Every structure is written in C-alpha cells, then in structure tokens.
Amino acid sequence: MTAPTRDQITAFPLLCEADSPKALRSFDEDQLTELATEIREFLLEKVTAVGGHLGPNLGMVELTLALHRVFDSPHDTLVFDTGHQAYVHKLLTGRAADFDQLRQGGGLSGYPSQSESEHDLVENSHASTALAYADGLAKARQLTSEQERAVVAVIGDGAMTGGMAFEALNNLGGAQDRPVIVVLNDNERSYAPTIGGLADHLQQLRGESADSMDWLTDDAPGGVIGPLPVARSLFELLGFAYLGPVDGHDLPALEEALRMARDLRLPVVVHAVTTKGKGYAPAEQDTAECMHAVGVIDPATGKAAKTSSAPSWTSVFAEELCELGSRNEDLVAITAAMPGPTGLARFAARFPDRCYDVGIAEQHAVTSAAGLAMGGLHPVVAVYATFLGRAFDQVLMDVALHRLPVTFVLDRAGITGPDGPSHHGMWDLTILGAVPGMRVAVPRDAARLRDLLAEAVTHHGGPTALRFPKATVTGDIDALRHEGPLDILHETTSRDVLLVPIGPLATAALEAAQHLGKLGIGVTVADPRWVLPVPAELTELADHHRLVVTIEDNTRAGGAGTAVTRALADTGSTVPVRVLGLPGTFQPHGTRSDLLKAAGLTREGIVHAALRARAHQPHTTPTEGSIR
Ligand SMILES: Cc1ncc(C[n+]2csc(CCOP(=O)(O)OP(=O)(O)O)c2C)c(N)n1
Numbered sequence: 102m103t104a105p106t107r108d109q110i111t112a113f114p115l116l117c118e119a120d121s122p123k124a125l126r127s128f129d130e131d132q133l134t135e136l137a138t139e140i141r142e143f144l145l146e147k148v149t150a151v152g153g154h155l156g157p158n159l160g161m162v163e164l165t166l167a168l169h170r171v172f173d174s175p176h177d178t179l180v181f182d183t184g185h186q187a188y189v190h191k192l193l194t195g196r197a198a199d200f201d202q203l204r205q206g207g208g209l210s211g212y213p214s215q216s217e218s219e220h221d222l223v224e225n226s227h228a229s230t231a232l233a234y235a236d237g238l239a240k241a242r243q244l245t246s247e248q249e250r251a252v253v254a255v256i257g258d259g260a261m262t263g264g265m266a267f268e269a270l271n272n273l274g275g276a277q278d279r280p281v282i283v284v285l286n287d288n289e290r291s292y293a294p295t296i297g298g299l300a301d302h303l304q305q306l307r308g309e310s311a312d313s314m315d316w317l318t319d320d321a322p323g324g325v326i327g328p329l330p331v332a333r334s335l336f337e338l339l340g341f342a343y344l345g346p347v348d349g350h351d352l353p354a355l356e357e358a359l360r361m362a363r364d365l366r367l368p369v370v371v372h373a374v375t376t377k378g379k380g381y382a383p384a385e386q387d388t389a390e391c392m393h394a395v396g397v398i399d400p401a402t403g404k405a406a407k408t409s410s411a412p413s414w415t416s417v418f419a420e421e422l423c424e425l426g427s428r429n430e431d432l433v434a435i436t437a438a439m440p441g442p443t444g445l446a447r448f449a450a451r452f453p454d455r456c457y458d459v460g461i462a463e464q465h466a467v468t469s470a471a472g473l474a475m476g477g478l479h480p481v482v483a484v485y486a487t488f489l490g491r492a493f494d495q496v497l498m499d500v501a502l503h504r505l506p507v508t509f510v511l512d513r514a515g516i517t518g519p520d521g522p523s524h525h526g527m528w529d530l531t532i533l534g535a536v537p538g539m540r541v542a543v544p545r546d547a548a549r550l551r552d553l554l555a556e557a558v559t560h561h562g563g564p565t566a567l568r569f570p571k572a573t574v575t576g577d578i579d580a581l582r583h584e585g586p587l588d589i590l591h592e593t594t595s596r597d598v599l600l601v602p603i604g605p606l607a608t609a610a611l612e613a614a615q616h617l618g619k620l621g622i623g624v625t626v627a628d629p630r631w632v633l634p635v636p637a638e639l640t641e642l643a644d645h646h647r648l649v650v651t652i653e654d655n656t657r658a659g660g661a662g663t664a665v666t667r668a669l670a671d672t673g674s675t676v677p678v679r680v681l682g683l684p685g686t687f688q689p690h691g692t693r694s695d696l697l698k699a700a701g702l703t704r705e706g707i708v709h710a711a712l713r714a715r716a717h718q719p720h721t722t723p724t725e726g727s728i729r
C-alpha cells in the first residue's frame with residue numbers, strides 16, 4: 102500500500118490534525134464539532150467512490166471520537182464487534198490518506214487489521230465475538246497484572262442478538278475483579294430493524310429519553326455521581342452497571358458516560374443510542390437497510406453509479422424461491438438478520454407468515470430449522486457461505502443426524518472480494534462434505550439454480566445445500582447430453598483429460614477445453630450438478646480418462662476435488678487427479694476476478710495445470726503451446 106500524500110486530504114484540515122488519539126485529546130469542543138462534520142464529509146466522499154459500509158460508519162462518528170478521547174488506545178484496548186463500523190477509528194489512527202484504496206486489493210482493509218495499526222486487534226468480521234475477546238483480554242490483564250489497561254468492547258445491537266454475545270455476558274456480568282466496559286451501539290438495526298425480546302427491551306430503555314442524563318444519581322455509594330441503584334435493564338440483572346441511554350451523537354454526554362464507565366472499575370454497559378446513516382439523508386431515509394453496505398454510488402442522490410443488466414445469483418434465487426413457495430406450502434424460509442442481502446425479503450413480502458428473521462443467530466437459525474422440519478415443514482436457511490461455519494455443529498447434529506429435510510442456500514460462496522479473509526465463503530464444501538447424508542448442489546448458471554433448488558426443496562430424505570457466488574449470472578450453459586446425473590458440456594473422441602468444474606467455473610473450464618483442443622488434447626467437461634457425495638457415474642467416467650482436473654471456488658483442503666480423488670481411489674482407479682481450488686490460506690481482500698486469477702481458477706490456470714500434469718505422465722509427448 103503506497104501511503105498517499107497528506108495533500109489528498111487537505112480539504113479536511115482538522116482531520117489532518119486528528120491523525121492520532123493523542124492529537125484528538127487536545128481538541129476543544131468547537132473543533133470537535135467541526136471535526137465530526139469533516140469526518141462525515143470525508144466518509145461520504147470516499148465510501149461512495151469505492152463502496153463500503155457507509156451507514157454504520159456515519160452512525161459511529163461521535164461515539165468513536167469519544168472512545169478515543171476517553172480511552173488511551175493502544176494502552177487501553179478497543180475491540181470492535183464485526184468491525185465494519187471501524188472506519189472512523191481508522192481515520193483517527195492515521196489512515197485517512199489510505200481511504201482512496203478502501204477494500205481494494207493491496208489497499209486499506211474494510212475491517213480492523215493488525216498489519217495496518219497497533220490500534221487494531223480483531224480482524225474477524227463475523228458478528229457477536231467482541232465480548233468474548235474482551236472476556237479473555239480482561240482475564241489476561243488480571244493474570245499479567247495489567248488491569249490498569251481498560252478493555253472496551255464496542256458492539257452493535259444487531260451483534261448483541263448473537264448467541265456468543267449472551268455467552269460472554271454470562272461470563273462478564275458480576276466479574277468485579279476483571280471489569281470489562283461494554284459499549285452498546287444501539288441504532289435499532291442490523292440491516293433491517295433488529296427483532297425479538299432484546300430489541301423490545303432496548304426500545305423500552307431508549308424510551309427513557311436518551312437526550313438527558315437523568316439516569317444518574319448523586320447519592321450513589323461513596324457520594325459520587327453514579328448510575329441509579331435500581332435495576333432498569335437486563336444488563337444490571339446480569340451483574341453489570343448500566344449507564345444509559347446516552348445520546349450517541351452528543352459528544353460531551355458520551356465522554357461523561359465513558360469516563361464514568363472507566364472510573365467505575367466495574368463490569369458496565371454504556372448504552373449509546375445512535376442513528377445508522379446519521380447526517381446523510383439518503384442513508385437515514387433508506388428504510389430497508391440505512392445504506393448498510395453500498396457499492397459505488399452518486400453521493401448527491403445515493404443512487405448506484407452503475408447497474409448491471411445481468412441479474413445476480415441472489416435475485417435468481419429470490420425469484421425462484423417465491424415460485425417454489427407458491428407450489429410447495431411446506432416451504433418456509435429463515436434468515437439470520439439478512440433478509441435483503443440473501444434475497445429472502447421478496448419471499449417474506451409474498452409469504453409473511455413463512456419467513457423468519459432470527460437475528461444474527463446462525464446457530465439458532467439452523468436448529469430452529471430442524472424444529473420446523475420435525476414439525477413437518479421444509480425450511481430453507483439462507484445464509485452467506487462463510488457464516489455457515491458458525492453453525493456447523495447444528496448442521497451436523499441437529500439436522501443431519503436426524504436426517505431432516507432442511508435446505509441450506511449459501512450465497513457469497515467462494516471468493517467474495519472486498520470483504521476479505523473472513524468473508525470469502527471458501528470452506529462450505531469442505532465442512533458439508535463431512536456431513537453424513539448431506540447432498541450438495543452447485544449450479545453453473547441460472548437455469549441450473551432453478552432446477553437444483555426445485556430438486557432440493559422437494560428432497561425429503563435428508564439435508565441439502567446449494568451454493569453460488571457474489572456475482573451476476575452468465576448465460577445458461579446447456580448440456581450436450583446427460584450421463585446419469587452428469588451434464589456433459591463438452592467432449593471429444595479422445596479422452597485425454599476430464600475437466601470437472603464445480604458450478605460457475607464451468608465457463609472457465611469450457612474455455613480451457615477449447616484451448617487444449619487446439620493443442621490436440623482431447624477434453625471432456627462434465628458438470629456433476631450434485632457434487633457431494635461424488636456420483637458413481639463421475640468416477641466411472643473419470644476412469645475412462647488419462648487425467649482428471651477438478652476446479653472449485655473453495656479451499657483445496659477437503660473440498661469437492663478431494664472428495665473426487667478419494668472416491669476414485671476407493672474404486673481402485675489409478676487415474677491421476679489434479680485438484681484446482683483456493684489455497685489453504687486466508688485470502689486477502691480484492692476483486693473476485695483478481696483473486697480467482699491469482700488462485701489459477703481461470704482458463705489460463707486450468708490449461709496450465711492440465712499441461713503440467715500431462716507433462717509428468719508417462720507416454721505423453723509434452724505438448725508445446727503458449728496460453729494466449
Ligand atoms: C455471524 C455473522 N452473521 C452475519 C453477518 C453479516 N452482518 C454484518 S454487519 C450485520 C449487522 C450488524 O448489526 P449491528 O451489530 O447492529 O451493527 P450496525 O451495522 O447496526 O452498526 C450483519 C448481519 C456477520 N458479519 N456475521
């Protein structure tokens with residue numbers, strides 16, 4: 102990352118000055134008010150230009166200013182939950198000049214990043230973890246006699262609905278000897294408005310006029326100003342002091358509450374009430390998601406700068422699920438706080454009684470789905486592929502062990518791109534391949550998505566799963582013929598190489614087949630559609646070729662290619678298999694196409710791998726030929 106020069110941000114003079122928490126602490130109230138304005142203008146300019154989490158960060162301006170003025174990062178530790186709302190934190194820790202490269206390959210991460218700053222700790226963008234990290238940190242501070250270093254966990258009201266948050270609250274509450282400061286950023290939303298009992302409780306608490314500090318008393322023990330002695334919140338009942346509700350855009354009030362929280366030396370929850378998208382009307386008025394995550398948009402209107410003519414995989418899924426819902430009354434759907442991004446919002450609008458938002462609670466979503474299936478329904482659990490990992494035990498033991506007809510629809514499967522390592526959905530084929538009775542389909546195009554989804558939701562013998570990427574669909578690729586469940590997409594008389602693309606990588610495989618054909622190499626391209634368990638017809642077909650190359654947008658570690666290799670070996674076949682997939686390492690943020698190219702999951706990569714594998718085979722004349 103080449104550090105852009107400071108003159109790129111001279112339009113924001115105070116932001117230039119506020120390039121460290123120490124510098125920030127010298128600002129007076131007027132400067133801070135002006136700085137907050139500059140930060141919002143800066144976020145609007147930069148995030149609308151490259152895309153990112155605009156709404157969450159516009160809501161975090163004053164709260165982050167207060168955090169860095171009251172606490173001394175990195176001596177004190179600020180742990181951001183989910184991490185998507187840490188842009189202001191990055192601005193105040195010297196990274197403003199890097200925002201032109203936000204979420205670009207080699208540029209600024211959209212989440213905290215230890216390699217970027219000593220002020221950053223948690224890089225995982227999976228929600229509901231901050232309180233657990235804080236619990237561990239507080240225990241470490243206690244054992245290493247560093248308890249003067251405050252541990253502050255910043256968590257959204259959405260993330261607070263996750264099971265891990267409650268597990269941590271149970272450990273933190275009452276832990277007087279290792280106090281953690283929990284700052285709850287309550288903007289009443291995940292993407293959509295938060296749901297359930299906690300949301301209702303927070304609404305009651307917010308009702309106690311967040312714009313005043315009448316929750317303070319001056320006759321607290323020790324005669325100091327402190328929180329009311331009477332429990333008003335769930336948090337107090339769990340052993341926390343509760344300070345709030347505080348107006349999350351009133352900087353002096355926030356600083357007073359955070360200083361009190363710091364000086365209490367008790368487990369404490371500071372309940373800040375904020376507005377998602379604060380200060381930018383198109384975000385504040387975006388009733389669906391408050392511009393939670395935007396692409397490149399026109400800041401003047403909030404409208405997308407460019408739209409694609411081709412539909413996204415998500416929209417194809419959303420439309421087909423509605424069709425299937427009208428034909429299958431047993432079909433119900435579950436989302437973990439992401440009705441919009443997963444495409445379920447359309448199903449919910451059509452069948453409001455058959456779609457459930459359970460909050461950011463994938464584990465609960467899966468076992469609740471098991472309950473729905475035990476009740477005679479066929480649930481579709483729609484989550485991003487990466488978040489399924491959170492619910493692996495529930496998939497294995499609550500669904501598969503009982504052979505329940507639950508269908509998992511995994512969006513953002515494979516390389517997602519700008520969200521980086523904890524968002525690439527690159528482990529689902531690996532974990533699902535280990536689940537007894539699980540059937541996994543990977544559609545190559547929109548037509549196959551529709552067909553396979555219909556097959557999945559009418560399969561009642563056990564769990565099924567479909568996965569597709571964060572992308573627009575390409576044109577449909579019809580089969581030349583079928584061989585049992587296999588779609589044969591390309592074949593020649595000589596069977597030198599069998600290419601087995603998983604899902605949308607069929608396009609690159611067909612391009613590679615054309616190129617290899619020009620080099621005189623006979624290629625078959627077979628799409629298994631249902632990739633796990635490996636169909637017997639695939640191993641049979643493979644055994645009639647001299648080389649098999651599998652191609653998947655999943656980690657090579659235990660994915661579909663490994664399953665094919667094992668299935669072939671189990672038949673006694675000695676046909677060599679070359680498994681192409683993502684490396685067994687965390688992949689950085691960048692564009693999906695760049696990252697797939699780097700992993701060799703392109704025409705060129707497939708041709709190169711096939712030629713290299715053939716070159717090592719006996720009785721094969723090495724084939725010359727450049728990859729044009
Ligand atoms: C385990 C998990 N599930 C889903 C998501 C997707 N996700 C990212 S942010 C978000 C909403 C977060 O709401 P909240 O914590 O209230 O933060 P806000 O954006 O409102 O500031 C969701 C569901 C995630 N990051 N992790």
Ligand SMILES: CC(=O)[C@@H](O)[C@H](O)COP(=O)(O)O
Nearest residue numbers: 183185226394442513520571
């Ligand atoms: C922080 C988080 O997990 C989500 O906001 C995610 O960044 C959204 O990803 P998409 O933009 O692919 O929907």
Ligand SMILES: [Mg+2]
Nearest residue numbers: 257258259290
């Ligand atoms: Mg929220």
